[in-house]
Amino acid sequence: MNTLIYWLGRAFITCVQALPLRLVARLGRLVGGFAYCLTARYRRVAVNNLTLVFGNEKSPGEIRLLARENFRRLGENYACAIKSAAMNFEQIRPHLEFRGFERFSPNHPGTPRPNILAAVGHFGNFELYARVQDIVPHYQVATTYRGLKHPAADRLLRSLRGQNGSLFFERRADGEKLRERMNRGGVFLGLLADQSSRGAHIPFLGHDCNTGLAPAVLALRYDARLFSIICYRTGLAQWRIECEEEIRTRENGFPRSSEAIMRDVNDALGKAVLRDPANWFWVHRRWKD
Numbered sequence: 001m002n003t004l005i006y007w008l009g010r011a012f013i014t015c016v017q018a019l020p021l022r023l024v025a026r027l028g029r030l031v032g033g034f035a036y037c038l039t040a041r042y043r044r045v046a047v048n049n050l051t052l053v054f055g056n057e058k059s060p061g062e063i064r065l066l067a068r069e070n071f072r073r074l075g076e077n078y079a080c081a082i083k084s085a086a087m088n089f090e091q092i093r094p095h096l097e098f099r100g101f102e103r104f105s106p107n108h109p110g111t112p113r114p115n116i117l118a119a120v121g122h123f124g125n126f127e128l129y130a131r132v133q134d135i136v137p138h139y140q141v142a143t144t145y146r147g148l149k150h151p152a153a154d155r156l157l158r159s160l161r162g163q164n165g166s167l168f169f170e171r172r173a174d175g176e177k178l179r180e181r182m183n184r185g186g187v188f189l190g191l192l193a194d195q196s197s198r199g200a201h202i203p204f205l206g207h208d209c210n211t212g213l214a215p216a217v218l219a220l221r222y223d224a225r226l227f228s229i230i231c232y233r234t235g236l237a238q239w240r241i242e243c244e245e246e247i248r249t250r251e252n253g254f255p256r257s258s259e260a261i262m263r264d265v266n267d268a269l270g271k272a273v274l275r276d277p278a279n280w281f282w283v284h285r286r287w288k289d
Contacts (some may be wrong), residue, residue, distance in 0.1 A: 006155055013082055015121060016079065016083055017027060017082065017083055017085070017086040019082070021080065021083050021087070021095060021237045022236060022237045024079045024080055024082075024083045024237070025076045025079065025080050025236050025237040026076075026236070027074050027079060028075040028076040028077070028078060028079025028080060029072040029073075029076045030070040030075070031075040031079070032056055032072040032073065032074050032075020033068065033071065033075070034065065035061075035071050035074075035075060036068045036072070038069035040073055042283040043067065043071070045282070045283050045284070045285055046067040046070055046071070046282040046283050047063060047064065048285070049068050049282045049284075049286060050066055050067055050070075050277070050282055050283075051063055052207060053205045053206065053273075053277075053289060054066075056075055057070050064266050066277055067282065069278040069279045070277075070280075070282050070283075071283075073124075073233065073278050073279060074167045074281070074283070075264075076125075076233075076236075076237075077124060077125045077126070077233075078133075080125050081125055081126075081127040081128075082236055084125065084127065084128065085127070089131065089134040092128075092131065095237055095238055095239065096128060096131060096238075096239050096240070096241070097234075097239075097240045098132075098135055098240070098241050098242075098243075099240060099241070099242045099243065100242055100243030100244065101132070101243050102134060103138050103243070104116065104139065104188075106138040106281055111282050113138065113139065113185055113186040113218050114185065114223065114224060114225055115182055115185055115186070115187045115188075115189065115222045115223070115224035115225075116139065116187070116188045116224060116225050116227065117189055117191065117215055117218055117219040117222075117224040117225065117226045117227070118132075118188065118189065118190040118191070118226075118227055118228070118229045118243075119191060119193040119226065119227070119228045119247070119265045119268070119269070120190045120191065120192055120193065120194075120214040120228070120229050120230070120231075121192060121193060121194030121230070121269050121272070121280070121281075122192070122194055122195075122281030122284070123230050123231045123232065123272060123280055123281075124230075124231035124232055124233045124239050124279055124282060125191075125231055125233075125239055126231055128231055128241060128274065129143070129190050129231065129238055129241065130143070130166040130190075131190060131241070132190075132229075132241065133165050133166045133188075134171070135253065136188060137264065138186075139186055139187065139188040140167060140181070140186055140187050140188065141165075141166045141167070141168065141187075141188045141189075142166060142167035142168070142169065142178070142181065142187055142188065142190070142191070143168060143169070143189065143190040143192075144168075144169045144170070144171045144189075144191060145168055145169070145170060145171065146170070146171050146172070147170050147172070147173075147191075147267065160198065167181065179203070180222050182218070182222045182224075183222075187224075189218070189224070190229065191214055191215045192270065192279075193211075193214075193215050193228075193262075193265055193266075194269050194281070194286070195212075195284055195286065196209060196210045196284070196286055196287075197210055197211065197212030197283060198212065198253070199211050199212040199213040199214075199258075199262070200209060200213060200258070200259045202259060202266055202268065203263070204266045204269070204270055204286065204287075205270045205273060205274075207287050207289075209286055209287045209288070210288065211262050211266060212262075213230065213258040213259070213262055215261070215262065215265060216249070216258035216259075216261035216262050216265070217258055219249050219261070220249055220255050220258070220261075225246055225249075226246065226247045226249050226261070226265075227239065227243050227244060227245075227247065228243075228244045228247065228265060228268035228269060228272075229242065229243050229244070230244065230269075230272040231242060231275075231280055232272075232275075232276060233276070244268050244272075247261060247264045247265060247268065248261075248264070249261055250258045262270055265269070
């Protein structure tokens with residue numbers, strides 16, 4: 001059964017990747033609109049989250065419209081992620097721009113390259129974060145992921161990733177491999193930091209929530225510079241990946257607390273949400289009881 005599911009999935013992926021990117025984006029938006037109507041559970045989560053954050057400034061009707069657009073964006077992003085996985089950098093370049101990465105210019109020969117830690121989130125087509133490898137080839141771009149429970153789905157996901165040289169480490173199984181690579185230096189590591197995770201209760205968009213400390217802990221452990229990086233949608237099948245200002249991990253020569261660092265990370269991610277609310281992943285229960 002797993003083999004059948006895998007090959008059916010491969011056939012679907014092949015069909016999507018054969019279509020033009022803008023057509024894929026439009027079809028994805030259409031599917032996302034249907035999902036809004038058909039998936040009451042996730043629609044309810046999105047509306048509840050939006051009401052928690054914007055209930056004092058937006059009417060229920062405005063919140064429902066924002067939730068519907070969010071579902072369309074999610075459909076567009078997932079569909080485009082499948083298509084863009086098969087595109088080389090020259091093909092994706094007209095649809096993608098970068099801002100703020102000039103600060104990562106190559107070091108002088110013989111100078112060690114410090115590790116870079118990027119706190120990222122589910123913004124826009126977040127699978128495009130791996131494309132940073134194409135503009136900072138002097139770094140090794142890497143990220144962690146949690147493998148899917150279904151073997152066929154996990155195999156399909158892995159087949160879509162890593163085609164441009166980025167490294168992917170499974171969180172539960174590849175810890176030693178990640179440590180070994182980080183100790184060698186020159187790694188540009190992206191970590192998702194916008195989901196509910198065990199760590200500390202830290203405000204996000206004005207409300208306390210469980211916040212994982214991994215970006216802060218790893219930045220301190222490997223003496224890495226820490227930034228937040230956001231993928232913004234600028235139009236149909238158009239994105240801009242922005243590297244924000246550096247987040248301080250030390251103060252007066254001493255390490256800051258992980259909680260203080262992650263408070264700054266949450267502030268940076270929150271500003272990105274407010275800049276374009278429909279661009280974020282509202283269907284996740286970020287604020288759990």
